[in-house]
Amino acid sequence: MSNQATPPVPDPPPDSPPERAAPEAIRAIPVRHPGRWLAAGGVAVLAAMFAHVLLTNEAFQWSFVFENLFTPPILRGVRTVVVITLLAMAIGITLGIVVAMMRLSANPLLSGAAWFYTWFFRAVPRIVLLVLFGNLGILWDRLEFGLPFDRQIGALFGIQDFQARIFGFDARTVLTGFVAGLLGLALSEAAYMAEIVRAGILSVDPGQSEAAAALGLSRPQTLRRVVLPQAMRAIIPPTGNELIALLKDTALLAYVPVTNELWFQTQAIGARTFRIFPMLVAACMWYLFLTSVLMVLQNFVERYFARGYGAARDRARVRLRSFTRGQGGA
Amino acid sequence: MSNQATPPVPDPPPDSPPERAAPEAIRAIPVRHPGRWLAAGGVAVLAAMFAHVLLTNEAFQWSFVFENLFTPPILRGVRTVVVITLLAMAIGITLGIVVAMMRLSANPLLSGAAWFYTWFFRAVPRIVLLVLFGNLGILWDRLEFGLPFDRQIGALFGIQDFQARIFGFDARTVLTGFVAGLLGLALSEAAYMAEIVRAGILSVDPGQSEAAAALGLSRPQTLRRVVLPQAMRAIIPPTGNELIALLKDTALLAYVPVTNELWFQTQAIGARTFRIFPMLVAACMWYLFLTSVLMVLQNFVERYFARGYGAARDRARVRLRSFTRGQGGA
Amino acid sequence: MTGAAGDYLVRIEQVHKSFGHTPVLNGVDLTVRPGEVTVVLGPSGSGKSTLLRCVNHLEKINAGRIWVDGELIGYRERRGKLYELREREVAAQRRAIGMVFQQFNLFPHMTVLENVMEAPVRLRQGSKSAIRDRAMALLDRVGLADKVDSYPAHISGGQQQRVAIARALAMRPKLMLFDEPTSALDPELVGEVLDVMKGLAQDGMTMIVVTHEIGFAREVGDALIFMDEGRIVEAGPPREVLANPQHERTKSFLAKVL
Amino acid sequence: MTGAAGDYLVRIEQVHKSFGHTPVLNGVDLTVRPGEVTVVLGPSGSGKSTLLRCVNHLEKINAGRIWVDGELIGYRERRGKLYELREREVAAQRRAIGMVFQQFNLFPHMTVLENVMEAPVRLRQGSKSAIRDRAMALLDRVGLADKVDSYPAHISGGQQQRVAIARALAMRPKLMLFDEPTSALDPELVGEVLDVMKGLAQDGMTMIVVTHEIGFAREVGDALIFMDEGRIVEAGPPREVLANPQHERTKSFLAKVL
Amino acid sequence: GCGNGDDNNNDNDNGDTPTIEADPDLAELVPDDIAADGQLSVGVDATYPPNEYLAEDGQTVEGFDVDLFDAVAAKLGLTVEWSPAPFGAIIPGVESGEYEVGVSSFTINEERLTEVDMVSYFNAGTQWAAPAGEPVDPDNACGLRIAVQRDTVQVDDITERSEQCEADGESAITIEQFQGQDLATASVVSGQNDAMLADSPVSAYAVAQTDGALELVGEIYDAAPYGYVVNQDQSQLAEALQAGLQAIIDDGTYLDILTEWGVEGGAIDDPAVNP
């Protein structure tokens, strides 16, 4: 049942046949809902208590919060958060598409490997993953690229200590906290994105691929021109959620550690000045701000995408109606 | 295009009219896909390298891992993880339903408060929230329940230091790490559950409520008997995901700190023995195990729910068809 | 609480309804006597569904009055003032009005029998066993005695619509509203639903039926109204209107549909 | 590469097809001469759609052979052995066969014109401007010259289906397959699509049409086949079959539909 | 102090500390509101072996800090409730009243003294450690990668050294800050970092625990006292703790405990409030 306010009665269109004047609009006295207002009152009191604590409890030290909210280390922390979020998302999306394609492949080895990848990275908590990546230096002191199993292959042919490595790095200069953290987040994100991309592709009506196939388009053409553009509709909204989740999870980088990251920095100020609580509040405020910006953006993007389809359909309905009506009346 | 293997030609049903014998089944030589096998080969080599590192790199110290995987503190940690996950989820679902109802209420104060609640708890990273809750003791040294704003009301009537508190606790005995962590997780979960419940309710075809209203059912009856049971279909799958996410996020409790939690315990062993990496591996193994169990359960639950509807529809299709066919042929 | 009802079961007077700024009903007048079947025709968007939905207050009208069985729908008029009815009172009014939707709207999580029993049981219209007996009798009447334990998803569209009719009848309504009850059905299944509706009409049920089934209108209808742009542009006995439409719009519409 | 084609455009020989262990086609034989319109009738589930989908290899058959314009569909036969065709070769065969689906399956993210141009452009069937001219001509032919820049969601179902026909024609097929092209349409919109199809038939297009539109079958069809349980149970000139069905199943089906 | 890591393995028998008898005179000194429940609630960051860490059972906090403070409390007729907390949250927790005392190897310094009262009980210095056979000169660490635990005094120490390097025109020190000392130590063992610096007992313990992978380098320097952290409004409690500490120093329990943990080198004989 609709419970909108009663709008005024519209005037009849000027070209309509003469008829009785529209009667008075209904202005009824609405039903009272005391229970609802009681609940609202309770919520209002709770809100007032909350505000009271915020304003009067000394632990908040608001002046200290605002003094520190825009100091250079904090701003640098914010920048790091944004940079890592964007980088990790970019890598995550790219790798995620590859993994999704592997997962959808008919080859059991490829789809098995993709399954294992998504399983592992989605089953282990991100904090554990990140600490693990922060300690990967324990495994190797050099990272090298080249012929795999070179030593073993050499041994097979009787060559001692055969090496076919093309280039390598000192692991610790490469696997800095920043790189380890970024890598951890990006690989983990790729697993989530792979599932999203896969679900998006599966969500496209199979009739679309069939129509493309029936026209004689090849499978890659079908994927690129017909399936992926439509899968985007199912991919974009959860990707927005992922981006927000990723931004929030950059706080976990403090434990890798990535020291110039926002959460690390706010805590460091808190510990140095012994004012933990105000800096916790400052961290909350920054994250609230950053995620809210993303949420607003997401809203816009989703509305944009909805406009392309759903709303358009409604518009079409209206047009279709006026079209038939026109025919019916001419 | 289906690419299943060619099944044998079925025998014609015995009561069918006599006709030409079925021709030989098609057994065509399939097309080769060398590119696909090359990619698979690459993946196989990578997998072998991964296994090789796991088995030969000394940093893993597998014997140490297995020695410690089932020691009492670790098992206690696992129990804590499970208990907190279930408790936080139970509170989260209950509170989430309340918040969702508030959000859907026509009263702007209720729906505004619910919006603010979900906004705050979804916009702040869980790690920040949990550390904040761990430090809530800084705000009050006592938690008290009673008439709100009692002191202010007293002052209004000229009574100095009027107190109408019914009962109170020493904050530090109540807000232990365990309680603070549980509370933080549960309140945060409630925000996510509220959105899920709301989306679930909105996903039910409005025609259902209209049909119920047209039958003369009241709004609470409609909600309880018609809308909620159907909303469950949309609520259950994301709730499964939430449960898995919650289980993983119990690792964040280590920073509250909740000391008898799995991630804290594995790290504590690492800290005491300086064998960080093996204990990281142990943590991964436990989380992989726990989340995999939940994933399997989720799969069952989802399939069960799918059986109730989607599959049933297919069955109905088949029945319907044989029904019409029967009529067509009789 | 009796309004100026006379011997009409339904009286619709100068009803206006708009969604936002889009007028949908522009002063509709209609009366239906007890036992009469009124068929509503009209192009898509002409406001047929909205009119039906206003009759049982699923939509609030902006101006005008609707009485069913002498009761003013949705409001109470006292000392020249209109008061909205409480939800409970609206629900009570709706019980006297059965409604059948284009999309059936059966409750998918209940069996056929549970669908029919749900409202009477919740609204305590007798003992459960009495309600069950009555539900079984109704299902038998619509030819579904053997499907009582099936779920809606397991039966055909025509069967679902027949269950929806039985469900509405279970509340012993004085008036039945049908909103294109057959247009979501495969052509082969339309007949079985129309047959049930014919039976109802023969048993004296008062009905307002939105449909494009001209045959049904001709055979069963006592009155036919043609709507366009939220107005009733033509009304009369079905045979006359169908054979000899007066209005241009009716003519061109019938030319397309017949 | 010519098989035993004779003067048939389509030759279907003893085709068997099952999904898992459910047989769906049980030995179908059918031939269609160039320019002929073959109408396929039959109850739901009788395998009509599956038969069409086998003709352009959207489904793989389990036994039998299908030739279109002398080419064996989906396979190459050499020295008594069958080889699957590569994807590219199957795509080439499909280009000679246009298909129109019940659900239109237009590409919703492309305009009407882009829908029609997509396949010729991707498959480089001429310069872009030549393709555009041809697409415009086709859209004009189906009466949609003024809708070229609309998106599918913005036009009616009947218009969408006409676009789908133009899109299939843009590949200059030798054979057109229609799978219940009007059954997802509102009754008022059916006519416009059938008109386009009639025009095509008059221009000499070879067509296999699954439909329940008996009028179309009678008026346009050169042959009518009635399928049931994966078999062709009756075939002949439409007027004869419709007026005087021989088989019990045909009779009872026609009794319900007519 | 030189570490003796083997000791802690057979030292779970904390049972010998409570045998210390309460001294009624000293117990008098304890403020009534604290004496009332007979318990001291203590905030501790249990990730700092051998000073304070979780025992093998995963629940008990142990370490020489723990044994020592248990003894002091026993002298005052109190028991101790150890509440694990993040290091940085302990002093604010004491200020807010969440904890009555903070015992977690807090080095006494100016900044801390402006916030809280501190009772000195042990002398620790900073000690460097590096992989065995790859000695590092603490006074010339420019360009190296050094691991420290976040929020400790060593962070300020190494930051100053890095700034000095840059002032001298040499390349800065890469400072890796870790959540816990365990991660910092592990990073040096694995070769990710070149050296670490920490409180002297901690470095000694790390060297002992890592089976010769690490060795101590250089001398202990910047020796400064550890202090118990007490709220500035509770100076009476601070006095009581000081008296209790003096009592166990005088009766020899103090040195026994330190010796047992192999950190007797840091023993003091003049505990003081806010030295």
Ligand SMILES: Nc1ncnc2c1ncn2[C@@H]1O[C@H](COP(=O)(O)OP(=O)(O)OP(=O)(O)O)[C@@H](O)[C@H]1O
């Ligand atoms: N809830 C709504 N909000 C806004 N506009 C609405 C709503 N319901 C209906 N309308 C509009 O009111 C007009 C009349 O709608 P209605 O459904 O009554 O027509 P109808 O005659 O039943 O048409 P149809 O044959 O398509 O069912 C249409 O233009 C429609 O877009």
Ligand SMILES: Nc1ncnc2c1ncn2[C@@H]1O[C@H](COP(=O)(O)OP(=O)(O)OP(=O)(O)O)[C@@H](O)[C@H]1O
């Ligand atoms: N992909 C598939 N997998 C399994 N079974 C299928 C599949 N496609 C069709 N079938 C089954 O094959 C049988 C024939 O289906 P088909 O769609 O060819 O019938 P039809 O004559 O076109 O019916 P309709 O009039 O409903 O379109 C049906 O029983 C159907 O359930």
Ligand SMILES: [Mg+2]
């Ligand atoms: Mg309608």
Ligand SMILES: [Mg+2]
């Ligand atoms: Mg079909």
